[in-house]
């Protein structure tokens with residue numbers, strides 16, 4: 647039994663004439679929290695979309711839970727949960743109906759609907775249509791929907807954007823709980839404190855290439871920084887400087 651859950655080898659993605667991913671390779675192990683970091687436009691969402699079978703790779707080898715992307719995406723979709731960056735949900739369904747839809751889709755138990763409502767603190771708004779909810783609540787519904795069923799890996803693309811500080815902390819607790827249940831979490835975030843607190847390993851994408859795959863502690867030690875954000879900013883600055891000197 648292998649403990650690899652995501653395997654990416656020499657992955658390229660081009661949109662028309664623009665090469666966004668330029669040969670990235672990495673492995674995610676079962677049960678870990680793996681965060682993909684990088685500046686705006688680095689290719690994080692593109693990577694998540696390929697791993698979650700929304701986009702096809704231009705070339706390279708991608709396997710999720712042992713199945714190949716894109717040929718075996720049917721099998722992959724049954725076993726993953728996804729919270730896309732642009733999650734909107736079904737606007738004219740209530741919070742409860744939105745969550746129920748995904749619980750049924752992924753053959754979860756009916757009781758899971760109320761569990762998720764309680765977990766994401768959505769009790770107050772459960773009968774409201776998504777159309778009338780604030781952005782932060784809509785994101786909580788998105789997170790709840792991604793958790794529906796008993797998925798083996800969750801892809802969460804900037805899940806905490808727009809959450810208030812209490813909800814963000816609540817989200818961290820839920821993510822840790824999911825990890826304790828053995829679920830693998832693949833996260834993208836611009837909140838480096840979040841990445842530092844949660845991640846077993848982080849990967850840093852810059853200009854379509856993976857610059858680092860390591861633990862937050864190792865990256866902080868390399869840059870003699872006391873937090874991941876400072877180390878990250880040092881790293882990005884050195885990459886920008888070397889580009890400017892080319």
Ligand SMILES: Nc1ncnc2c1ncn2[C@@H]1O[C@H](COP(=O)(O)OP(=O)(O)OP(=O)(O)O)[C@@H](O)[C@H]1O
Pocket residue numbers: 661662664666684685686687688689690691692693
């Ligand atoms: N459908 C598309 N067609 C053409 N270009 C695209 C498409 N989707 C994304 N891009 C471009 O690909 C690049 C990478 O985008 P991507 O959304 O993957 O970056 P990101 O790292 O997730 O950025 P952010 O942090 O801003 O969310 C960007 O330059 C973006 O403009």
